[in-house]
Amino acid sequence: MSEITYREGLSRALHDAMEQDQNVIVLGEDVAAAGGAFKVTNGLLERFGEERVLDTPISEQAIIGAAIGAAVQGLRPVAEVMFADFAATCFDGIANELPKYRYMTGGQVSVPAVVRMANGAGGGFGAQHSQSVENWFLNVPGLKVATPARPADAYGLLRAAIEDPDPVLVFEHKGLFNVKEEVSELRPVELGKAAVVRSGADLVVVATQQMLHRALEAADLLAAEGIEATVIDPRTVVPLDTATVLESVEATNRLLVVQESPAGGSWGATLVAELSETAFELFDAPPRLLSAEWTPIPYAASLESEWLPSVERIAEAARAVVRF
Amino acid sequence: MSATSASTDPAANRLPATAEQLEWLRSMHEIRRFEDEVHALFAKGMVRGSTHLCQGQEGVSVGACRSLAKQDTMTCTYRGHGAVLAKGAPLDRTFAEILGRDGGLCGGKGGSMHLTDTSVGAFGSFAVIGAHLPIANGLALGGKLLGRESVSLCFFGDGTANIGAFHEALNLASIWKLPVVFVCENNLYGEYTPIAKTTPIEALADRADAYGMAKDRIDGNDVGTVYRTVKEAADRARGGEGPSLIEAMTYRHKGHSRSDPATYRPDGELEAWLERDPIPRHERALRDGGVSETALADLASEAAEAVAAALERALSWPEPDPARRLEDVYG
Numbered sequence: 001m002s003e004i005t006y007r008e009g010l011s012r013a014l015h016d017a018m019e020q021d022q023n024v025i026v027l028g029e030d031v032a033a034a035g036g037a038f039k040v041t042n043g044l045l046e047r048f049g050e051e052r053v054l055d056t057p058i059s060e061q062a063i064i065g066a067a068i069g070a071a072v073q074g075l076r077p078v079a080e081v082m083f084a085d086f087a088a089t090c091f092d093g094i095a096n097e098l099p100k101y102r103y104m105t106g107g108q109v110s111v112p113a114v115v116r117m118a119n120g121a122g123g124g125f126g127a128q129h130s131q132s133v134e135n136w137f138l139n140v141p142g143l144k145v146a147t148p149a150r151p152a153d154a155y156g157l158l159r160a161a162i163e164d165p166d167p168v169l170v171f172e173h174k175g176l177f178n179v180k181e182e183v184s185e186l187r188p189v190e191l192g193k194a195a196v197v198r199s200g201a202d203l204v205v206v207a208t209q210q211m212l213h214r215a216l217e218a219a220d221l222l223a224a225e226g227i228e229a230t231v232i233d234p235r236t237v238v239p240l241d242t243a244t245v246l247e248s249v250e251a252t253n254r255l256l257v258v259q260e261s262p263a264g265g266s267w268g269a270t271l272v273a274e275l276s277e278t279a280f281e282l283f284d285a286p287p288r289l290l291s292a293e294w295t296p297i298p299y300a301a302s303l304e305s306e307w308l309p310s311v312e313r314i315a316e317a318a319r320a321v322v323r324f
Numbered sequence: 325m326s327a328t329s330a331s332t333d334p335a336a337n338r339l340p341a342t343a344e345q346l347e348w349l350r351s352m353h354e355i356r357r358f359e360d361e362v363h364a365l366f367a368k369g370m371v372r373g374s375t376h377l378c379q380g381q382e383g384v385s386v387g388a389c390r391s392l393a394k395q396d397t398m399t400c401t402y403r404g405h406g407a408v409l410a411k412g413a414p415l416d417r418t419f420a421e422i423l424g425r426d427g428g429l430c431g432g433k434g435g436s437m438h439l440t441d442t443s444v445g446a447f448g449s450f451a452v453i454g455a456h457l458p459i460a461n462g463l464a465l466g467g468k469l470l471g472r473e474s475v476s477l478c479f480f481g482d483g484t485a486n487i488g489a490f491h492e493a494l495n496l497a498s499i500w501k502l503p504v505v506f507v508c509e510n511n512l513y514g515e516y517t518p519i520a521k522t523t524p525i526e527a528l529a530d531r532a533d534a535y536g537m538a539k540d541r542i543d544g545n546d547v548g549t550v551y552r553t554v555k556e557a558a559d560r561a562r563g564g565e566g567p568s569l570i571e572a573m574t575y576r577h578k579g580h581s582r583s584d585p586a587t588y589r590p591d592g593e594l595e596a597w598l599e600r601d602p603i604p605r606h607e608r609a610l611r612d613g614g615v616s617e618t619a620l621a622d623l624a625s626e627a628a629e630a631v632a633a634a635l636e637r638a639l640s641w642p643e644p645d646p647a648r649r650l651e652d653v654y655g
Contacts, residue, residue: 023470059495062461062496065458065460066496071462072466075466092455097455101448104433104440106432107651108441142654
C-alpha cells in the first residue's frame with residue numbers, strides 16, 4: 001500500500017501510458033517546460049522529449065484539431081485545455097469534429113484522442129475559471145466523458161481513456177489535486193462502470209468529483225443519526241452506469257443525486273429522469289436532485305460557498321428523502 | 325523570418341509528360357460531368373439536404389491533388405466533390421454517397437458535404453468553415469511523428485480567411501514547421517457576399533506574412549500552374565521547410581448551393597470567367613503540345629461514358645439497411 005494524491009494519480013497515468021506506448025503524445029498550453037498549470041504534466045518533457053510533449057500557443061481550436069488529426073494518423077494524443085471553461089473556445093472541435101469524424105465517414109477513421117480539462121468551483125477563481133462543464137457534452141453521441149473523484153480512479157480513468165479507441169473527455173477537479181488515497185495497485189478503470197463507495201440500507205446518494213467527497217462526509221453525519229447511505233460515484237457520466245444505481249435503488253427505494261452545476265440539462269437530471277421512467281414503482285420518496293444554484297459562479301468566499309452544495313445541505317436533503 | 329515564393333528554377337517548373345497531363349484533363353472532364361449530373365439529380369429531388377457544386381474550379385482540385393504522393397493526406401470543405409474525385413475516389417461510390425445509397429463512400433452516413441475515402445488519402449470533407457484547418461495540422465503532425473514523410477494538403481475557400489480557426493491553424497503550422505500545404509480556392513464570393521465586402525485586403529495570400537509562412541497567389545484555372553506551385557510547396561514541406569499558403573484564383577460557375585441562382589453577380593462576370601474555363605484552357609495547351617483533336621474528343625467522350633456508367637451503377641444499389649444507423653458511433 002502506498003499513498004498517492006489525485007494529482008499524482010493523473011501524472012503517473014501520463015508517465016505510464018507514455019512509457020508503454022510510443023504513440024502517446026501530450027500537447028497543450030504550458031504542458032512541457034512549465035509542467036502544466038496544475039503540474040499534472042510535470043517531468044514529462046524531461047523524460048519523453050519535445051517531440052512527444054508539446055507546448056502550444058494559446059489556441060484551443062488549434063490544440064483540439066492537432067489532437068484529432070494526429071489521432072486519425074494513429075497517434076494517441078492527450079490534449080490539455082487548461083481550464084474546462086475554455087472548452088467554449090473550441091466547442092466546434094469537441095462537439096462537431098471529434099465525435100462525428102468516425103460516424104460521418106462510415107467508420108473509416110478512429111479518433112483515439114483524450115482531452116483533459118480542469119473543472120471545479122470552490123477556489124475563488126470566479127465565473128469563467130470555476131465551472132464543471134461536463135454537462136455541455138452530454139448531448140453529443142460519439143464522446144465519452146470521465147469525471148474522476150479519487151486518486152486511484154484519476155489514474156485508472158485516464159489510463160483507460162488513453163487506451164480507448166474513441167475520444168474521451170477527462171474532467172479533472174481543481175479542488176481535488178491534493179486529495180490523498182491509500183492504493184495497493186494502480187490499473188486502468190473500465191469506462192462506464194460506477195463505483196459503490198459506501199454501502200447503506202436507507203438511501204442512495206450519487207455524486208461525482210468534489211460532491212462525492214462531500215457526500216461521503218454527509219454520510220458520516222447521517223450515520224451518527226442512524227441513517228445509512230449508499231454512496232455511488234458514476235466515474236463516467238457518458239456512458240452513465242444507471243444499472244449500478246438502479247441495483248442500489250432496488251435495495252433502498254430512495255435516491256438523492258448531488259452535482260456541482262446548475263440542474264438544467266445535467267447528468268443528474270438525466271439520471272433522475274431515466275430512473276423515474278423505468279423504475280417509478282421502486283421509489284418510496286420522490287428522487288431528489290441537489291444542484292448548484294442558477295447563477296454564474298460568484299467570487300467572494302461567502303458567496304461561492306453558498307453557491308456550492310455543502311455537506312450540511314447534502315445531509316439535509318438526504319434526511320428529507322428518508323423522512324418523506 | 326521572410327516569406328519565400330515559388331521557385332524560379334526552370335527544372336522545378338517542368339510539367340510532367342503528356343500522358344499524365346491527359347489524365348488531368350480526364351479527371352477535370354469527369355468532375356465537370358459528375359457535378360452536372362448531381363445538379364440534375366437535385367432537380368429530380370434525388371439528393372437530400374443541400375449540395376455545393378464546383379464547376380469551374382476543377383483546375384485547382386486536379387492540379388493540387390495530382391501533385392501529391394500516395395501517402396499524402398487531403399482534407400477539404402463541403403464544396404469537395406471535385407477534390408475527393410481528384411484524389412482518386414471512385415465515381416460510382418461517390419455518386420452513391422450523395423444519393424444516400426448502400427455502397428456510398430461513407431455508407432450513406434456522410435452525404436454530399438462529408439465525402440471521405442481514406443483509401444486514396446481523402447481524409448474528409450468538413451462542413452463547418454475553418455474546422456478542418458487545425459485537423460490538417462494534426463494529420464501533418466501525426467505523419468511527421470510517425471515518420472511517414474507525408475504532406476497534408478488542405479483546401480478551403482476565401483470565406484475561411486476570416487474565421488479564427490484559420491489564424492490559429494496557420495500560426496501553429498508555422499511555429500511547428502508542419503508539412504501542410506494550405507490551398508485557398510478564392511472564387512470571389514463567401515456564400516453570397518463578394519470578398520471585397522468582407523475582407524479589407526485583396527490578396528488573401530498576404531495573410532501568410534503574419535505567420536512567417538511561404539505564400540503564392542496563382543491562376544487557379546491553369547491546372548499546370550496549380551500543379552507546379554503545389555508540388556513545390558509539398559516538396560518544401562517534405563523537406564522540413566514548413567507550411568505554405570497558396571491562393572488559387574478561380575470561379576464557381578454555379579451559385580453557392582442548390583437554392584442559389586447567383587443573381588448577385590454583376591452582368592458579364594460569369595461570361596468573362598467562362599472564357600477562362602480550366603477545361604478548354606488545358607485542352608488548348610495540350611493541342612499546342614501536339615495532342616490531336618481526335619485524341620481530345622475521345623478522352624472527353626470516355627470521361628462522359630465513365631460518369632454515366634458510374635451513375636447507373638450507383639442508382640442500381642439499394643438504400644442502406646436502417647439498422648446500420650446505429651453503427652460507427654463508437655469503435
